[in-house]
Amino acid sequence: MLHQVDQLLDRLLPPRCLLCQAPVGANCCAGCRRDLPWLQHAGRLHAALAYEYPVDRLIARAKFGGRRDCARVLGEWLAADLLASRASPWPELIIPVPLHPRRLADRGYNQSEDIARPLAAATGARIDLRSCRRLRDTPEQSRLSASERRRNLRGAFSAGPGIAGRRVAMVDDVITTGSTMAALARSLLDAGAASVEAWAVARTQPGRNR
Numbered sequence: 164m165l166h167q168v169d170q171l172l173d174r175l176l177p178p179r180c181l182l183c184q185a186p187v188g189a190n191c192c193a194g195c196r197r198d199l200p201w202l203q204h205a206g207r208l209h210a211a212l213a214y215e216y217p218v219d220r221l222i223a224r225a226k227f228g229g230r231r232d233c234a235r236v237l238g239e240w241l242a243a244d245l246l247a248s249r250a251s252p253w254p255e256l257i258i259p260v261p262l263h264p265r266r267l268a269d270r271g272y273n274q275s276e277d278i279a280r281p282l283a284a285a286t287g288a289r290i291d292l293r294s295c296r297r298l299r300d301t302p303e304q305s306r307l308s309a310s311e312r313r314r315n316l317r318g319a320f321s322a323g324p325g326i327a328g329r330r331v332a333m334v335d336d337v338i339t340t341g342s343t344m345a346a347l348a349r350s351l352l353d354a355g356a357a358s359v360e361a362w363a364v365a366r367t368q369p370g371r372n373r
């Protein structure tokens with residue numbers, strides 16, 4: 164209910180910067196955007212930003228605060244960063260990391276799906292919400308060690324026949340140890356994916372944040 168009021172207010176009030184509240188008529192002003200902790204990158208794992216202030220706050224709002232507008236802005240940043248840093252060919256399918264149905268029912272939406280929408284618009288890839296399922300509702304991972312996370316996630320995902328022969332990109336909000344993406348990638352490759360890459364808004368930096 165609070166989320167709906169929040170969303171209604173967002174629609175009625177003039178748009179303000181998510182970060183500094185300046186009435187810029189856009190989701191985030193150019194100054195705040197320039198000051199974000201952008202990362203350098205290469206390879207099959209692409210994370211746009213360091214998981215630190217203010218990105219961590221925006222991700223928390225997108226995940227736990229019902230702020231789907233934040234998820235969309237995060238997706239726009241990731242899309243802009245991908246477009247700026249590599250060329251096509253883009254993957255054919257985008258797989259937002261699935262939530263377990265029980266968690267999806269609690270939250271009402273999957274933030275990774277909202278993040279994926281601007282990515283699909285930017286690359287022409289299709290969002291596939293049918294082919295992958297989360298079979299087990301794994302507990303919040305943040306307090307587990309890397310090996311505990313891997314064990315926790317074994318067999319957590321299943322991928323269907325729609326994946327066979329496809330170039331696939333997985334999309335998540337934040338990569339910490341990478342064990343979630345690794346478990347999902349394993350199930351996609353088992354289902355015959357031609358290639359799998361991982362896209363995330365943010366990544367925790369080794370030696371920082373923890």
Ligand SMILES: [Zn+2]
Pocket residue numbers: 180181182183184185191192193194195196
């Ligand atoms: Zn601003």
